[in-house]
Amino acid sequence: MTGPRETLVGITDVVKHFAGGGNVLKREKRKVHAVNGVTLAIRQGESFCLVGESGCGKSTLARTVIGLNAPTAGTITYRGQRIDDLTPKAMAPYRRRMQMVFQNPYASLNPRMTVQTILEEPIRFHFPRLSRAEVKAKVEEVMLSVGNDPHWGSRYPHEFSGGQRQRISIARALMVDPEFVVADEPISALDVSIQAQVLNVMMDARDQRDLTYLFITHDLSVVEHFGSRVGVMYLGTVCELAETKALFANPRHPYTQILLAAIPRLDASGFRHTRLAGEVPTAMDLPSGCVFHPRCPHANARCKAEIPALKDQPDGTAIACHGIEEGRI
Numbered sequence: 001m002t003g004p005r006e007t008l009v010g011i012t013d014v015v016k017h018f019a020g021g022g023n024v025l026k027r028e029k030r031k032v033h034a035v036n037g038v039t040l041a042i043r044q045g046e047s048f049c050l051v052g053e054s055g056c057g058k059s060t061l062a063r064t065v066i067g068l069n070a071p072t073a074g075t076i077t078y079r080g081q082r083i084d085d086l087t088p089k090a091m092a093p094y095r096r097r098m099q100m101v102f103q104n105p106y107a108s109l110n111p112r113m114t115v116q117t118i119l120e121e122p123i124r125f126h127f128p129r130l131s132r133a134e135v136k137a138k139v140e141e142v143m144l145s146v147g148n149d150p151h152w153g154s155r156y157p158h159e160f161s162g163g164q165r166q167r168i169s170i171a172r173a174l175m176v177d178p179e180f181v182v183a184d185e186p187i188s189a190l191d192v193s194i195q196a197q198v199l200n201v202m203m204d205a206r207d208q209r210d211l212t213y214l215f216i217t218h219d220l221s222v223v224e225h226f227g228s229r230v231g232v233m234y235l236g237t238v239c240e241l242a243e244t245k246a247l248f249a250n251p252r253h254p255y256t257q258i259l260l261a262a263i264p265r266l267d268a269s270g271f272r273h274t275r276l277a278g279e280v281p282t283a284m285d286l287p288s289g290c291v292f293h294p295r296c297p298h299a300n301a302r303c304k305a306e307i308p309a310l311k312d313q314p315d316g317t318a319i320a321c322h323g324i325e326e327g328r329i
């Protein structure tokens with residue numbers, strides 16, 4: 001890997017709202033404000049982690065970036081080309097370059113297909129002219145590279161452990177030589193004992209194949225291990241953007257500070273674990289102004305009224321917080 005380079009994926013003012021439940025008796029229709037105006041540039045070669053609590057919109061944003069959801073507003077670009085408004089046919093070349101690894105390897109592999117068919121399907125679709133021998137050689141190469149036995153081909157997904165299945169899912173994504181991989185909580189459904197192993201497989205693939213990752217996780221210890229840059233998300237907005245080392249050394253946004261303090265740490269007095277106060281408000285009923293204000297110890301009247309913009313800071317980070325802008329945090 002030669003380090004972060006130019007923007008590979010551009011996300012500009014992306015909004016994604018869904019029709020919500022509402023109250024049928026009152027004929028009330030409510031919207032889920034899952035993503036609310038996110039702007040990010042994912043640079044080629046980086047492992048960009050999006051972190052936040054469950055329900056913060058990170059998975060919705062990932063699915064929107066890769067084209068599984070159409071954005072309600074805003075644009076997605078790939079190497080400068082707008083892709084969110086393409087027809088399925090025009091999108092096909094980008095679908096090859098952008099692959100996804102899902103959270104649950106038990107649900108994401110078709111139980112009726114053999115491993116060989118699962119792995120061959122994407123390559124036969126995107127490279128129909130390859131010979132049988134070339135496809136077979138590719139399956140072997142990719143299976144070996146993710147630490148799988150290339151002779152598993154005739155077996156079915158249920159015959160494998162969670163870690164093995166997730167390595168098959170990673171192999172399926174790698175079959176078509178992608179440039180950009182979106183991984184949505186790829187290790188959170190796995191046994192803790194094999195999480196590191198799967199993470200290492202993904203890091204090896206990044207280094208060997210010059211991949212760019214958008215890695216979605218709620219787990220900051222995974223970010224510290226895997227990410228080169230981090231976006232912290234809260235209720236559909238990015239509140240802090242920083243290099244991983246800088247974020248862990250000096251978290252600036254009040255939400256990031258509380259998230260980091262909530263990581264269990266072992267010190268002389270045993271495990272320390274600060275709990276984040278309050279519940280995440282629902283994405284159907286967003287708080288006014290700064291969406292974090294009901295849980296923020298520094299909230300003032302301006303915070304309750306005015307949405308803070310994500311602003312570049314002199315140290316290279318970007319933060320959305322009135323308190324930091326006003327110099328009182």
Ligand code: SF4
Binds near residue numbers: 255292298303322
């Ligand atoms: Fe807290 Fe206000 Fe900053 Fe939001 S804008 S994080 S409420 S200080």
